[in-house]
Amino acid sequence: xxxxxxxxxPRAAQFDRCWSYINAMLARTDSVAxxxxxxxxxxxxxxxxxxxxxxxxxxxCLGDTIVLRSKIVSPDLLWLPGNVRGQTYKVVIRDSATxxxxxxxHCFGDTRLDVTLRRLPDAGITVEPAAELCPEGTTTxxxxxxxxxxxxxxxxxxGDSITVAAAGIYTATAISQYGCxxxxxxxxxxxxxxxxxxxxxxGSTVFCNGVGSVELEPVFDRDRYDRVxxxxxxxxxxxxxxxxGQYVLSARLYPRDxxxxxxxxxxxxxxxxxxxxPVPTLTYERDTLWSTSGLRYAWTFDATxxxxxxxxxxxxxxxxxxxxxxxxxxSIACTAQSEGLKVDLETTSVAGDALPPAIHxxxxxxxxxxxxxxxxxxxxxxxxxMVDQGMTMDDGTVQLLRSMxxxxxxxxxGTHYHKAVVxxxxxxx
Numbered sequence: 354x355x356x357x358x359x360x361x362x363p364r365a366a367q368f369d370r371c372w373s374y375i376n377a378m379l380a381r382t383d384s385v386a387x388x389x390x391x392x393x394x395x396x397x398x399x400x401x402x403x404x405x406x407x408x409x410x411x412x413x414c415l416g417d418t419i420v421l422r423s424k425i426v427s428p429d430l431l432w433l434p435g436n437v438r439g440q441t442y443k444v445v446i447r448d449s450a451t452x453x454x455x456x457x458x459h460c461f462g463d464t465r466l467d468v469t470l471r472r473l474p475d476a477g478i479t480v481e482p483a484a485e486l487c488p489e490g491t492t493t494x495x496x497x498x499x500x501x502x503x504x505x506x507x508x509x510x511x512g513d514s515i516t517v518a519a520a521g522i523y524t525a526t527a528i529s530q531y532g533c534x535x536x537x538x539x540x541x542x543x544x545x546x547x548x549x550x551x552x553x554x555x556g557s558t559v560f561c562n563g564v565g566s567v568e569l570e571p572v573f574d575r576d577r578y579d580r581v582x583x584x585x586x587x588x589x590x591x592x593x594x595x596x597x598g599q600y601v602l603s604a605r606l607y608p609r610d611x612x613x614x615x616x617x618x619x620x621x622x623x624x625x626x627x628x629x630x631p632v633p634t635l636t637y638e639r640d641t642l643w644s645t646s647g648l649r650y651a652w653t654f655d656a657t658x659x660x661x662x663x664x665x666x667x668x669x670x671x672x673x674x675x676x677x678x679x680x681x682x683x684s685i686a687c688t689a690q691s692e693g694l695k696v697d698l699e700t701t702s703v704a705g706d707a708l709p710p711a712i713h714x715x716x717x718x719x720x721x722x723x724x725x726x727x728x729x730x731x732x733x734x735x736x737x738x739m740v741d742q743g744m745t746m747d748d749g750t751v752q753l754l755r756s757m758x759x760x761x762x763x764x765x766x767g768t769h770y771h772k773a774v775v776x777x778x779x780x781x782x
Contacts (some may be wrong), residue, residue, distance in 0.1 A: 405466075406455060412471045413446045416535035420444075423455060431456045446472050476501035476527035480534035483523075485545040486561075487614030489605070491518045494540060498527040501536065520544040550606060550618040557686040558623065560597060561630040565686075567594040571604045571618050578616065580607040597627040626682075633679040633691040640729055642667045644691065647679030668729035669696045720750055721766065733763045750781050 378384060405424045413419050421442045423430055432442040433454040444451055451470040478498040486492050495514040496504050506515050507524040517523060520542050527536030555568040569592040571581060581590045585601045594600060600623040606616040633645045643666050644650055653657040655673045669675060674693040681687050721730070730751045731742040740762065743751040 380525050406466065406468060408470070410530075411468070412473050413444060414473050414529075414531065415475060417446050419446065421453060421468065423619075425457070426458065429458045431458050444470055446470065448472060470524075473531040473533055474500050474529065475533055476529035476536040478504065478525055478527035478538045480523075480525050480538040481541045483542045485543050486517070486520055487545055488547050489615045489617065491516050492542060493517075494523055494525075494542070496525040496527075496538065498536060500529050501527040502530045502532075505534075507539075517542060525739045528772070545614055547614045547616060550604075550616050552602070552604065552618050552621045554621070554623070557684050558625050559682050559684040560625065560627045561681075561687040561688045561689070563627055565595075567623065567625055568592070569602065569604075569621065571606060573606050573616065573744050577608055577610065577613060578606040579609050581605070582607070594623070594625055597625045599624050628682045628687045629681075630681045630687050630689045632689045633677055635675065635677065635691050635694040637694065637696060639725070639727065640668055640696065641727065642669060642675055642677075642696070644677045644679060647681050648683070649680040649685070651678040651680075652676070653678075669698060672698045674695060708757070728766060731765045734760070770775060 407422045407424065409420050411419070421432070421444065423440050426440060428438070430440060431438055433456065435442075442453065442455075444453060449472045451472075453468045453470060454465055455468070456465045466642060476498055477500065478496055480494065480496045481495050484492055493514055493516050494506075497513075498504050503511055504513060505511055505526045505528060507522075508515060508517070514521070522539055522541050524539040528534050529536070552573050553570045553572055555570065556566055558567055559565070570590065573581075575590075579590070582588055582605050583592050584601075584605075584647050585592075592602070592604075602617045603618060603620045606618070608615065620702065631645070633647060636643045646665065650661055650663050652663055652667050653676050654669075654671065656676075659667070667675065667677075673696045676691050676693040678688050678690045681689070721728075726747045728745045728746050729742065730745060732740045734740060745751050
């Protein structure tokens, strides 16, 4: 029956012939086992030989494909697992070991060859957790790998560690010694929230005749920070500006302890100007002291400030030394002091033939005859309290600022005291 897989006689006829043959063989020997073993004929069936099955490789990385090919060309080839027929068979490596069987189903299906395909060992990797990153600092990322030939980072760098200066997600891949890139791990680098410092400005930004300075100082904890570098390259906890110009400055504060981050101050925009502040000079015209022009004026009498008077001119009321301090800018820091000027006054009463100028007041305007413009005029009550004062104009009049009640008043014109009775009418002009 083993001589042909496709018999041409019935099964019973095959049995009869085989039985007669075995009986004849058993009659010639005392060993049934030897007889049966001698009659096992394999004339049409055989096992595959190892060299009749080719594989491009027998080990591969996870997910790789191995191609198996049989040298035997037959429609009865069957690959297991998968029940795939054909001369070639593709296997995707997913387990540590994959067993493949090739069967020739032409006869009884026991003509076979078993092949074991193995998965190459993967590389393992662990990325150490990263510390928070300072805004102007760096941090080092490290990875530990097993069964690896190298470690590749998402930045393109290769090595056990990399140094980064930006927040983000960083991935490391371990490449095994067989070239399998199966080990992957990542870490997140976060940016620390560091408060910004401020800058304190000391000194005026207006220099008088090139003299002055502006000092800038950052506000920081001196117990934690010991070094300051300004944006212009200057070092030191204080920056002095001594030249006019426009400045845009900030500072970096470096900590004593490496665990702390560098702190940057806010940017300060500063304009420093130089104002020409000449020394004022005084002139004495008629009864009035005049200062050279400026923005504001502060007068003194015998080195004592004269309150409530900030005009360019001053009418001396007493003999003594007068001086003025003049401001030349919107900042009161830019001032210059005049030399003192000594003034001698003589107060006299008009009597006899020396008649005083005619004086009368109408509607709050003092009218004077034969008095030049720019003459100082004051009006007092009979008790000596000054009611108002002013300067004569070209037409000899003085505009009063206050209204006066009916009564007796005294008028002074210039530095000479003149008695005069000023009587207002009942309409209280």
